[in-house]
Structures are given as structure tokens and as C-alpha cells.
Amino acid sequence: MKKIMMGDEAVARGAYEHGITFAAAYPGTPSTEILENIAKYKEIYSEWAPNEKVAVEAAIGASIAGARSLAAMKHVGLNVAADPLFTFAYTGVNGGCVIVTADDPGMHSSQNEQDNRYYAKFAKIPMLEPSDSQECKDFVGYALDISEKYDTPVLLRLTTRVSHGKGVVELGERQNVEMKPYKKDIPKYVMVPANAQKRHVVVEERLKALRQLSEEISINRIEWNDREIGIITSGISYLYVKEVFGDEVSILKLGMTYPLPSELIKKFAEGVKKLYVVEELEPYIEEHVKSLGIKVIGKEILPIVGELNPGIIRKAIKGHELEHISVDTKVPGRPPMLCAGCPHRGVFYVLKKKKVPVLGDIGCYTLGAAPPLEAMDTCVCMGASISGSHGFQKANEHNGRKQKIFSVIGDSTFFHSGITGLIDIVYNKGNAVPIILDNRITAMTGHQHNPGTGKTLMGEESPEIDIAKLSEAIGVKRVRIVDPFNLKEVENAVDEAMNTDDTMVIVAKGPCALIPPRPQGECRIDQDKCKKCGLCLRIGCPAISKKDGILSIDPDQCTGCTVCMQVCPFDAIEKVR
Amino acid sequence: MQEVKSILMVGVGGQGTILASNVLAEGLLKSGYDVKMSEVHGMSQRGGSVNTQIRFGEKVYSPVIEVGAADVIVAFEKMEAVRWLNYLKKDGVIILNTVEIPPLSVLISKEEYPKNLIEEISKSVKTIAVDADKIAESLGNIKAQNIVLLGVLVKYLGLQGIDWEEVIKNNVPQKFVELNTNAFRKGLEVI
Ligand SMILES: Cc1ncc(C[n+]2csc(CCOP(=O)(O)OP(=O)(O)O)c2C)c(N)n1
Ligand code: SF4
Numbered sequence A: 001m002k003k004i005m006m007g008d009e010a011v012a013r014g015a016y017e018h019g020i021t022f023a024a025a026y027p028g029t030p031s032t033e034i035l036e037n038i039a040k041y042k043e044i045y046s047e048w049a050p051n052e053k054v055a056v057e058a059a060i061g062a063s064i065a066g067a068r069s070l071a072a073m074k075h076v077g078l079n080v081a082a083d084p085l086f087t088f089a090y091t092g093v094n095g096g097c098v099i100v101t102a103d104d105p106g107m108h109s110s111q112n113e114q115d116n117r118y119y120a121k122f123a124k125i126p127m128l129e130p131s132d133s134q135e136c137k138d139f140v141g142y143a144l145d146i147s148e149k150y151d152t153p154v155l156l157r158l159t160t161r162v163s164h165g166k167g168v169v170e171l172g173e174r175q176n177v178e179m180k181p182y183k184k185d186i187p188k189y190v191m192v193p194a195n196a197q198k199r200h201v202v203v204e205e206r207l208k209a210l211r212q213l214s215e216e217i218s219i220n221r222i223e224w225n226d227r228e229i230g231i232i233t234s235g236i237s238y239l240y241v242k243e244v245f246g247d248e249v250s251i252l253k254l255g256m257t258y259p260l261p262s263e264l265i266k267k268f269a270e271g272v273k274k275l276y277v278v279e280e281l282e283p284y285i286e287e288h289v290k291s292l293g294i295k296v297i298g299k300e301i302l303p304i305v306g307e308l309n310p311g312i313i314r315k316a317i318k319g320h321e322l323e324h325i326s327v328d329t330k331v332p333g334r335p336p337m338l339c340a341g342c343p344h345r346g347v348f349y350v351l352k353k354k355k356v357p358v359l360g361d362i363g364c365y366t367l368g369a370a371p372p373l374e375a376m377d378t379c380v381c382m383g384a385s386i387s388g389s390h391g392f393q394k395a396n397e398h399n400g401r402k403q404k405i406f407s408v409i410g411d412s413t414f415f416h417s418g419i420t421g422l423i424d425i426v427y428n429k430g431n432a433v434p435i436i437l438d439n440r441i442t443a444m445t446g447h448q449h450n451p452g453t454g455k456t457l458m459g460e461e462s463p464e465i466d467i468a469k470l471s472e473a474i475g476v477k478r479v480r481i482v483d484p485f486n487l488k489e490v491e492n493a494v495d496e497a498m499n500t501d502d503t504m505v506i507v508a509k510g511p512c513a514l515i516p517p518r519p520q521g522e523c524r525i526d527q528d529k530c531k532k533c534g535l536c537l538r539i540g541c542p543a544i545s546k547k548d549g550i551l552s553i554d555p556d557q558c559t560g561c562t563v564c565m566q567v568c569p570f571d572a573i574e575k576v577r
Numbered sequence B: 001m002q003e004v005k006s007i008l009m010v011g012v013g014g015q016g017t018i019l020a021s022n023v024l025a026e027g028l029l030k031s032g033y034d035v036k037m038s039e040v041h042g043m044s045q046r047g048g049s050v051n052t053q054i055r056f057g058e059k060v061y062s063p064v065i066e067v068g069a070a071d072v073i074v075a076f077e078k079m080e081a082v083r084w085l086n087y088l089k090k091d092g093v094i095i096l097n098t099v100e101i102p103p104l105s106v107l108i109s110k111e112e113y114p115k116n117l118i119e120e121i122s123k124s125v126k127t128i129a130v131d132a133d134k135i136a137e138s139l140g141n142i143k144a145q146n147i148v149l150l151g152v153l154v155k156y157l158g159l160q161g162i163d164w165e166e167v168i169k170n171n172v173p174q175k176f177v178e179l180n181t182n183a184f185r186k187g188l189e190v191i
């Protein structure tokens, strides 16, 4: 049977068909749909881990136990999981293990565009790079075979257009794979120096064998056509090259990009007159080709920044673009914004008023940095808010500057990597104040459950981890739970924080407006009372607009959260529902 | 079978571009085409610009459309139509929903929603303007505007031979099947 599948969905199908029974991930665009789809197969145990490091470690445990396992994450997630990854390369596996990294060239939804192919080389782990959905499914099978045959974890690297691109996939049957027996093996699995020193030798030996495999494996293949031009490419770039050149040029398509097949590359280079490497982001393949002493054109004509597409490649190699219409009309941008009724809005409104530094984090609430709220000073990586605020505060204190420092962090991000920052504050007697924006969901990535929501990925009930109690247990002196829709309550807590040196955490607990049951209220502007001051526009609610001088609220969008009502100095806004 | 056709659907998060493109892709697959699609998730729920790209033919490589390569743009919103217009082929067609969705900068009177966009667009390309929102509203739910537009597209591409109503049934919740089937039929009648 044939089905149209997203790349992520096809990876999930591959996991199902190839007998994986354990899968873990932390959500992150564009990888999230892998686990969301795996969860539909009851044959696979699946879970949201609190972060990527935990997901990979759990997959390592499952593999050592003897099961075929998988962990998935976005590119920056692999930074978080890098620690176990590097040593997993030494221990090797028992049941086959695939680690999926979904990179985001162009940063559609990310804070950087690192090229994770370097992780394969760095950690000495083989890497496969599918180009389309069919390959996503098939390569999970190849990866598991390689993993078990060569006793190594295998990286599967997708990029946004592969993860979220859709194509036709031929479905197969599930192959039931018996769990392997577990045998205690201290020299293999206990990486103390004496054992690790021996395992590193094994890793180097394994690499030799993998290099040989890369020369022979069917997914590294040459398509000979006219030999005037030869292009080495992989992943989504292969499809772009085919789009532009069809069968006009010879192509070396690399499905396995670590280790790279040096002999195959030499043979291909000898067979063509002019050689190009077409790859997104870094000159990863290009550097290798050049290290073999081969003359090749790559990044001098193709960008390192952003995504490729057929147009860019056409222009770079063929020297022209397609004809197209150009329009002079400039239209305003349409950046994303906090939803009407979003619980984050009120907190940012109060923080803006207080003019305090707010160290930020990653989630929907990062939109609090956008106009008109602009109430966030930083966003680096998940978890960097609380720890960053601590460093900021300590540097201030040590250098004699007096200033209260706040941080904002979502519930999911707090569980991911905010807790350790809070421990830092308590342990080192800081007084920066974390505000935990507990909207009861992981909203940014499409509303996944997390350790605070009381539900698992597989839909089971589970204990809700209580953020306030956890903070108390860590030793925070003052923990205040506030309703983020009540501006006075938020402001009181912030004022209390401004006036104490005790450790303090504010938990702003109010549900995301998009989780059912969605709020059904409505506020309305009384035009007789409205003085057209426009103050309500400063909260950046998309339900409120000003047209021809008149302010009004769109009843279809408004949730009746009352934040605008509390901001209006003339009592012109009333709750009608 | 003919050469590869490229359809670009553009709009604003929440307008249902993804459902429309899913239905389109599934119908095309059923009738034997190779199909590739691309969409970018992430910020779409929070009112940002969204686009989905569908390419079909005997053999399709790239899931993304390059500038100047779209046969049809289905624009769910006027400003988005302008934003993506350079993707259209010189002789391409734009199916233009006449809806206006102001971005935040316009809502708070920082910028103005550009005027006369329909005239502007139809000056440079062949334009089929459709009041899909009004048609959907007359059927009882403005949300079905996406399927009205899909109907227009199907008619324009001459793909009425495919059992679209069956595909719609597979892709929408039971209680919305009738609404969407009617929306689709209305769309077919537009041109
Ligand atoms: C290491 C890492 N993993 C995953 C992501 C993707 N990501 C960004 S924000 C976020 C979760 C945000 O959830 P939460 O903190 O609850 O805030 P909300 O969006 O609900 O406001 C995720 C998973 C990332 N940027 N970095
Ligand atoms: S999805 Fe939820 S948390 Fe995100 S902006 Fe909308 S209401 Fe706020």
C-alpha cells in the first residue's frame, strides 16, 4: 500500500516496521512528529522525556537491555544529549539503536542553524541522511542493521524539508524482532578509564570497517550521465539537484555521510570534468573531498547561511534564475504573536512596567520580546534564563551594582533544564527571581504533555509534578503561586520580590488558551466610555484593533481573559460573557 | 501523464491551508500521480504567515517550489498573495481569496493595510478573485473557506474526475463532512 507521509511520520513507520520497541524524545521542531507518530503504534513503548539527554540515556538503557531503540530530537537537542552520545560510541549497543537529529537550516523555528553532521565525525558514530520520506522509512532499517552488525549507535540526520516534506511511501509489514538476551559485560559497558582505553581502540577498528561499508553500501551510489559536470550531494540537496539537472549531469548521491567513502569519491571525481559539492549549511563533504587532494567547487558559489533550494543551485551552477514576476507593492510583515487570551501576556505587561532586566528562555513566551511588549532581554538556549539571571545578579552584586533581576521560563522548559539553575540560586545564595510561566502544556512545539500535565505521551494518567513544592524542596524561601490573568496579583508578587533578598519563585499558573476546554468568554469596549487612548493596544492582543480611530475587540478571537479590562484606566472595557 | 505541476498555498495560521493541501495531495495520489509536499510548522498557530507547497506529476523530485515556478498560487489572504507573487510562473494563475487579515502592526495602527491589492495583483497576473469566506459563511461556517478554494483549484486544474468527496470524508471529522462537501461543490461552481 502507498501512503503520503511526512518524513517524520515515515521515520515512525520505519521504527514500527523494523521492530523497535522503545522510543523516547523531547519535542523540538522539526523532530516532534516522529514520537507523536510512534505513539500511534501500540507495539512500541514511547515517552516524552524531560530533556534530550534523558531521552538518549533511556534509549541507551533500552538498547543495553536488548531492545531495538530510538531517540529523536531537534539539532540543538543533540547538544544537550552530547554527553551520553560520545560515550555511547565507546560502549556500543546490544539491541540496535538509532538517534535521530532533525536540523533546521534557515531557522524556521530555532535559535541557530548548526550542522549536526559534524557530530557524527566528532563522536565517531556512523550517520545516514535520507532525502525523502521513502528513504526516511528505509534508512531506519539500514541504521538498525548497521547498529547491530557493527555494534554502534547510528545517527539519522534529517533537515526541516525532509522532516516536514511529504512524499509517497510504500508501506511494509512489521518485522517482529526478538529482544536480545542481556548479558552483564563490565568491560564493554562500564566506562572507567581502564575499560574506556580499550574501547577507544575498538571504536577506531570499527571505523575502519565502517569506512569499507561506506564504499560498498547501496545508498552511496553514482548516477552516471553526461560527464562534463559531476555533483556530490546528500539529503534534501540531492532532490534539488535532480530538480535542476534531471539526468543532465552525473551525481554521487551519499546516503551514508559518515564515514565518507573516499575511494568512491575519488572514482567519481576522476570520471567527471568539473566537480561540485552541493550541500546545505557547512562545507562538510567539501572539506573531506578537498582533504583527498581533489579540486572541487562548493561554498565559493553556494551559501553557508540558510536553506538551499533549486533556484539557488540553478543560479550558482547554471548562472540564471527562472523568469518571474516582480511586484513593487510592499506589504507589512506578519510575525507570529501571543494568542488572544494567552496567559503569558499579563506577566510581561507587569514586567515591562517595572523596567527590570528579564532573562528569557525558549517557548511561546519568547514572543514576549516582540513589540509591543518587548519585556524580555535575552534568549540563548533552553534553561539559560534562570542560570543566566543568577550570573547577571551575582556579577552585579560583586561589582557593587544594585538591581533586581528576573527570569521567565515555561513549565516544560523548567523541567527540561531550569531546575538546575534554581538549585544554583539556592546553593550559591543568589536572589534573582524566576517566574515560571506554567501554562500546563508544552505549547510552542504543538502542545505536548510534560511532567507537570498529568498525562503521558501514550495517553496514560501520571502524577503531576508540583513546581511550587519542588521549589520549596530545593530550599526556596518564598514561593508564590499567582493567577497570570489577575494583573494585581502578579504585580503584588513582583513587588514583593523587588523588596526582599530572600530566594523567591513566582509560579504564574494559567492554562494556554488553545488547550481544551478553550475559554469561551468575551470582553467588549463601551464606545461611550472609551477615550481612544490606545493603552489597551500596548498589551499586544490580536483581538483588539484600532481602525479609523475606533478601538474594538473581535468577539471571535477574544477569550474574555480580562487583561485588557484591567489595563484600561477609564473602565471602558467590560466582560459580557 | 503531464509534466510536473506546482501549487503554492499561502495564508495565515489557522486558515486551514494544511487541510486543503492534504486533501489535494491524497486525491492526486489516488489517481496515480507522484506527489511531494512541503510545509513549515512551528509558528503557524500563532498567526504567522504559512505556506504549503504541492507538486505532482509522473515523477517529482523537489518538495519545494522555486521562485518563478508555481503554476498556481492559492492565496487565502490578500497580503500573503503579494508576499509570494514572485513564486508564480510568468503565465501562472492566482486564485485569490478576497479576505483581509491585518497583522498586529496594522491592528495597533502602526502600519496600514495596503490598499487596492486586488487591482494591483490582477494588473500583473491572471487573477481569479473568490469571496471564499462569504461562500463558506453562507454555508454556515467560515472555516470551510479552505475547501471552497480547493474546489476552485480543482476546477481550474481540470481534476474533477477524482473522487474528491471521498477524500474529504477521510480527512475531516464526521460532523463536518457535509459542510465541507458543500463548500467543495460551491467552489467548483465559481469558474
Ligand atoms: C534543546 C532544545 N530542545 C527543544 C527545543 C524546542 N523547544 C523550544 S521551546 C520548547 C518548549 C516550550 O514549552 P514551555 O516551556 O512549556 O513554554 P510554552 O511554549 O508552553 O509557553 C521546545 C520544546 C529547543 N529550542 N531546544
Ligand atoms: S499557544 Fe498557548 S501559550 Fe502559546 S501563545 Fe497561544 S495561548 Fe499562549
Ligand code: SF4
Residues within 6 Å of the ligand: A340, A341, A342, A522, A523, A539, A541, A542, A543, A544, A553, A557, A558, A559, A560, A561, A562, A563, A564, A565
Ligand atoms: S479579554 Fe482583552 S486581552 Fe483578553 S483576549 Fe479578549 S481582547 Fe484580548
